[in-house]
Amino acid sequence: LLPGGGGLRATNPRKAAAYLAAPGAAAERVEIGPREMQLDRSWLGMRTSDGVEEAALGTALSDEFVGAGLAERRAGRICPTLRGFLMADRIAARIVQTG
Known part of the structure; x- marks a missing residue:
């Protein structure tokens, strides 16, 4: 959680090879309110x-x-x-x- 109640939304890589190459690594992080x-x-x-x-x-x-x-x-x-x-x-x- 971020100050003020927002947060970060993370997405996994769309391709299996990218996901397997770096397990747990987010493909993208977006701040949300x-x-x-x-x-x-x-x-x-x-x-x-x-x-x-x-x-x-x-x-x-x-x-x-x-x-x-x-x-x-x-x-x-x-x-x-x-x-x-x-x-x-x-x-x-x-x-x-x-x-």
């Missing part, structure tokens, strides 16, 4: 069984995911269901869309 960092953390968090804090998604988006059977509420968190894991790209796209 606090809002984009929050969105990244939310959609990435929804790809784990722990999910994210409901406050990170907001009530409307949380209700949408729960209502569609993509997530469930657990101890203040929104956690993906099996269906949610299968539709992870849809969840990520919807989170980014709200940003």
